[in-house]
Amino acid sequence: MEVCRSSAVSLREFGCEQSLLSRPDGSASFVQGDTSVLAGVYGPAEVKVSKEIYDRATVEVLIQPKVGLPSVRERSQEQCVRETCEASLLLSLHPRSSLTLVLQVLHDDGSLLSCSLNSACMALMDAGLPMSCLFCGVTCAIDYDGKIITDPSAAQEKGSRALMTFAIDSTERRVLMSSTKGSFSVHELQQCIAVSQKASEKIFQFYRDSISRRYSKNL
Amino acid sequence: MLSSLKDRVGAVLLPGDGFSLDTDDTISLTEQAKPDKVLCGPGLRRSGARLVACKSGVLRHKLPNVFWVDSQQRRYVPAKGETVIGIVMLKSGDVFKVDFGGSEQASLSYLAFEGSTKRNRPNVQVGDLVFAQFTIANKDMEPELVCIDSSGRANGMGVFGPGGLLFRVSLGLVRRLLAPHSDIRSDLDQLFPCELVVGMNGRVWVKSSSIQQTLILANLLQSCDTMTAPQRQELFKRVKQGAL
């Protein structure tokens, strides 16, 4: 197994704005290159009786595509985001309530799932929901030469053999969720996880910077 | 561990940031070795042998050993003893259902008003505002409000009279308004006379002599949310000088 060290491993420029919407309890938009997702969170709020869970909060994630109605692709991404959120949120603190996370795709230029995860995390933080740790999403693509590309653009995604998205937690850099497409070897998977963990540090540092900036104003 | 906590006071914490609860290895000979007791406020949780932040915000400290995370949040989570402004949503039997902006409606008994008896019911209509205090507020039970204190007196609570304007501000601003010796309040005092009711749930009711003045106050308070003290004083000064 040959390790390819000369990969194009970089994250595109990224940015985030928090509490930009007035109605939701928490909102954030996250931009990675041209990919951008807007997230809004309501909760802990009233829950429908049919969805009530007696010992924890019900998490609902909705992904709105830019064109048309949500399809299977959105549904599967919703599930990925929901499971990641459930793993990091302390849901037992708000039993019999609902947390609704709505993600609106603003532009898709690759790494959409990781951008959705990042915007979700920022919005959850903005809403002040209790979390045991933060999470971030990193997408890795492996192209036909075996090169690993982190945070691929849509064109790079198209020219790749395998595509993986990991959600990584902030405390121990563990993998909370993985979603893969295409074929790859175990070693490549481990490499991608390692790369994602490295990349996640940049994102977590960015989270910290942007929260510090937000609380920098002495009120 | 206290020292590690104290070092971070005023710093920004993110969910997952932890402190170990282990006592120091070195024992001071001069001071008495007393186990430190730390009181954790909102945003801090004990997780095994560690103290972990679960909200993002600034770590605050109060003597002797009280720590909490001050975050900018909008959604209210009820806590026992806090006073809130609620909207009466429904009269059902002998309780009112009150919306206070949380995850479920609170119940308010019609007997929980000053001077009310079974025959002498308080005059409360659906849609009215009440200023009330939580007697039951925990995650597993339906929250319950009362409009009397422990000695049966209204103590400022009860149904609102006519007039005035209700609006929403952030929970952070509410806490700053209610803090003892609040600067915002003293700044407001210098503008024009007004009645101000502040609920911990982020709802503020204000009433002044005219509609215009009430509107100005409401808008000023809403903008205070994101202003530093000098910015606010500058704005207030302009309002005072202006021909409003």
Add this chain to the structure above:
Amino acid sequence: MKDTPLSNCERDFLLKAIEEKKRLDGRQTYDYRKIKITFGTDYGCCFVDLGKTRVMAQVSCELVAPKENRPNEGVMFFNIELSPMASPAFEQGRQSELSVKLNRQLERCFRNSKCIDTESLCVVSGEKVWQIRVDVHMLNHDGNLMDAASVAAITALCHFRRPDVGIQGDEVTVYSPEERDPIPLSVYHMPISVSFSFFQQGTYLLVDPCEREERVMDGLLMIAMNKHREICSIQSSGGIMLLKEQVMRCSKIASVKVSEITALISKALENDKKARKEGGKFGFAESMPQERITALKKDETSVEMSDVSEKADEIIQKAEVPHQTVPSPVVPVAGVGQIGEDLQHTWGLDDEDDDEEEEHKEDSDEEQDEKNMDVEHEKEIRGCVVEISDSEEEEVIILQAEKPGKTPIKTGSDSHQKGAAAASRKRPNK
């Protein structure tokens, strides 16, 4: 979720304030809130901020068969999404009365006023025409969604470029933007909706109502007009009686507002065109307010991956640590393995057992994460042992020999066999 209720106090105050010609945000009766138009990276993507109300419109196109009665005309399709993000009262996937009303109004405003030249959208008569689809997403609801939606939709339509097509015989080729420049739609005029809300049976009138004003209003009049002062649609709802003079006055106000907004749209379009021509940065990312403390941006960063390979090995080793503390597997029959007494073990239960062995000091909060993680590793391990035979007994013995907590340095092949041991133990439980 229910919407936040409106108290009697707010209602009374609003009505009293309106009588005194005062509005909540200090506007005058005929004032619009601040309108901001930004464009996305794509053609045909437009964001409109009207005060705190925020709306996004995206135009897309598709080749479809035309309607039978109109073989030479393209198709216009409008879809308004009341996303739950905009207000807790909106539910996903359910056609509410409001969404039907807004959709209908938008259709009347654009399709029936023939603002787009649909005949130019015909590719092959009776066979293939362009369908222009306009998706309007509500992102934040602070009143007057209709006006914001109409501005967003018409701006997005003006901004949109459809791909060029070539016809050779029966064959229709759609050219990509690199091959041929995409073509803008031909827009005849720009209808813009202006909303008037009426209070006290039409005694008082306000332009551009905010959310709380909308809740206390008696009636609503929406006039869609273009800058040539042609009324494209007019709709009155709420069941109030309006006098002829009132409608005339409203249409006069509307004509002023429409010319203002049209000028703003043209300017925004021009600015965007310039930015695109210069090849500079444009789009949503660039419109992010940099001066706000809630916003932060970071330039492209490279991720160091010099020791990725070592890290990968390390992870493979780490992944196996939990299994070293597992009690010795029972081998009831040759070729199968089992842990614990219960034969009905599932994967999930097994993992929990592992966790308890390993992390019994952990808090319950973290257990879930731990489990998730473990499942991950389990998958990895399962993946890597497909080709290895059943001879796992030796490996099992090695497992026991190792002390928990200490990870001896292993070679790659060793770790594979280890993986085999771990996986085959669990195989019968699947």
